[in-house]
Amino acid sequence: xxxxxxxxxxxxxxxxxxxxxxxxxxxxxxxxxxxxxxxxxxxxxxxxxxxxxxxxxxxxxxxxxxxxxxxxxxxxxxxxxxxxxxxxxxxxxxxxxxxxxxxxxxxxxxxxxxxxxxxxxxxxxxxxxxxxxxxxxxxxxxxxxxxxxxxxxxxxxxxxxxxxxxxxxxxxxxxxxxxxxxxxxxxxxxxxxxxxxxxxxxxxxxxxxxxxxxxxxxxxxxxxxxxxxxxxxxxxxxxxxxxxxxxxxxxxxxxxxxxxxxxxxxxxxxx
Numbered sequence: 001x002x003x004x005x006x007x008x009x010x011x012x013x014x015x016x017x018x019x020x021x022x023x024x025x026x027x028x029x030x031x032x033x034x035x036x037x038x039x040x041x042x043x044x045x046x047x048x049x050x051x052x053x054x055x056x057x058x059x060x061x062x063x064x065x066x067x068x069x070x071x072x073x074x075x076x077x078x079x080x081x082x083x084x085x086x087x088x089x090x091x092x093x094x095x096x097x098x099x100x101x102x103x104x105x106x107x108x109x110x111x112x113x114x115x116x117x118x119x120x121x122x123x124x125x126x127x128x129x130x131x132x133x134x135x136x137x138x139x140x141x142x143x144x145x146x147x148x149x150x151x152x153x154x155x156x157x158x159x160x161x162x163x164x165x166x167x168x169x170x171x172x173x174x175x176x177x178x179x180x181x182x183x184x185x186x187x188x189x190x191x192x193x194x195x196x197x198x199x200x201x202x203x204x205x206x207x208x209x210x211x212x213x214x215x216x217x218x219x220x221x222x223x224x225x226x227x228x229x230x231x232x233x234x235x236x237x238x239x240x241x242x243x244x245x246x247x248x249x250x251x252x253x254x255x256x257x258x259x260x261x262x263x264x265x266x267x268x269x270x271x
Contacts, residue, residue, distance in 0.1 A: 007039055009238040009247035010071045016248065017255040023221065028262035037061065042073075047114060055080035062088040062230070067261055069254060072234030074116035074204065075103055078189050079123055085187060085230040086128035093229065094133030094181035095120070098194040098216065100140050100207040102159060104152040116204075116235070124155060131155035133186070135177040137219065138162050138194040141207035162209055170215055174222035181226055188223065188231040190216075190253050192246055200249045202241025213249055220256040228264060231257045 020027040028034055040057035043050040058081050061068055070081055086093050097103075097120070104121040107113045113122065123129040136152075140162040143149070149159060158180055165173050193203045196210035211219075236250040 006236045007071050010250040013247040013251040021259045026259040026263045028258045031266045032262035051080045055083050058084035068230045069257055070232045075191055075234045076116050076119050078232055079119040082123050082128050089185045092128055092130040094186035095129055096177055096188045097136045098138055099191040100193040102136055102139055102149055102152050131157050133181050135180050138211050140209055170218045174219050178226055185227050185229045188228055190233045191235045192250055193235055200246040202237050202246030203235045204237050217256055223260055228261055
């Protein structure tokens with residue numbers, strides 16, 4: 001986990017997660033070696049040093065063969081984690097991204113290229129993500145320019161706007177997402193602003209008209225069988241939260257991902 005208020009509050013709410021999944025019956029702590037490794041060090045003064053610290057810390061974890069499930073931080077924290085996971089895999093990763101925003105901008109206002117709105121463009125340009133195996137689900141909201149998503153689409157990224165998700169339904173959308181990433185290694189990233197702010201207000205860039213928490217849970221469960229080498233939940237912002245409800249959403253989505261990943265490890269052993 002990355003350092004800061006977000007991991008602390010999500011960790012607090014994780015005390016409400018019980019031992020087994022009520023639908024799948026998966027009991028992750030019984031079938032896999034699960035550990036909370038605490039917060040990774042960051043540098044709030046020097047951005048590049050902070051990213052390097054996260055990457056180095058995560059590299060030590062994945063070198064043991066562990067599959068990391070982390071919590072940010074804003075979405076830029078996903079970039080150094082991806083660097084470590086892809087480096088250990090020795091190949092570019094597929095990506096399933098639940099988000100209100102594509103996060104494939106080149107920069108903001110001609111400035112720093114390393115922001116919460118640029119991580120996946122950086123990852124593609126660094127060769128650690130395969131754009132033909134990227135699916136972005138729930139994208140919505142106003143944009144800075146009508147052509148804002150043109151670069152992402154030109155790389156082959158499949159953008160599923162919230163209107164298409166609502167029209168087609170969970171099962172159809174997730175069947176396509178799983179088909180796109182295929183059987184090769186993939187990463188799952190869940191930005192809580194994918195959820196409608198009526199259910200997850202504690203985030204820095206809320207967008208109305210999002211997924212419900214129930215839809216999000218159903219979508220994550222449809223990822224059974226995807227070769228998930230790592231996952232994260234990001235953008236929980238406790239200062240904007242109400243009664244800890246967004247932190248609870250974050251902890252719940254992490255539990256859904258944990259059950260998927262633990263079950264995957266067990267099935268891999270059985271093969």
